[in-house]
Amino acid sequence: MEGASDEPGAGLEGRTIVEQVKQEGAAAQAAEGKGKDKEPSEPVIKEWIGLLVRAGLWALVIYLFIFQVSVVKGDSMQPNFETGDRLLIDKVVYRFRDPQPGDVVVFEAMVEENGKHLFRDYVKRIIAGPESVVAIHDNAVFVNGEKLQETWTHEDFGRSFETGPESAMRRTYKVPPGRYFVLGDQRGNSQDSRESDQRPGTGKIGYVPSGQIKGKVRWRFWPPERWTWY
Secondary structure, three states: OHHHHHHHHHHHHHHHHHHHHHHHHHHHHHHHHHHHHHOOHHHHHHHHHHHHHHHHHHHHHHHHHOEEEEEOOOOOOOOOOOOOOEEEEEOOHHHOOOOOOOOEEEEEEEEEEOOEEEEEEEEEEEEEOOOOEEEEEOOEEEEOOEEOOOOOOOHHHHHHHHHOOHHHOOEEEEOOOOEEEEEOOOHHHOOOOOOOOOOOOOOOOOOEEHHHEEEEEEEEEEOHHHOEEO
16 A cells, blocks of 8 residues: 555656756747847847938938928018928039029028128029129110010019119129029019129128039929929
8 A cells, every 4th residue: 555655656756857847948948039039139220220321321412412402581582482482402403504594593602690701502593604794774684685584573573673782773794704693583682693792791692603503493392282393
């Protein structure tokens, strides 16, 4: 009887050991599985970092050489552009051709602020190219003796020469080589090439050097209801 009573005890002990071994094996496998799950995390992070770096580099290349976004400030380009308009600037087109009369461009010009000379971006319209003769009289613009047909401005804004800078009325301008004559569409409230002195500190735009033209206004994408392709 004692022998009989001892067998069940030995079997229980054996099963306990086996179960313990199984549990330890399962725990080891689980731990190994977790370790394997963690192993790819570092390559994944590196991959994401690489993608972000490449995206940033492409964005920089696009901004420097292909497109940029500019925001209109002021009313000098009314009625065609308003304060707050977001514009996409094409920086490639003028690598293949020169700016043409009628093109709306973004360029940088030096201004004086708090005693410092700084470059600021402006949006204006090309009126004439290098070595052209521009005359302003009778509420009209003449380029090399021919009246400019300004389809981009309506009568009220075209006549606003009368409220422009007094020194700019009935004047003739000889555009220097390598520079452009620009005007705002709202002639009565625009700093432009009519003030032809662009020396630092004068606060005048003057004739715009070709190297300071950043690109052509290609698309107004904001506000959405005024989307326009140029």
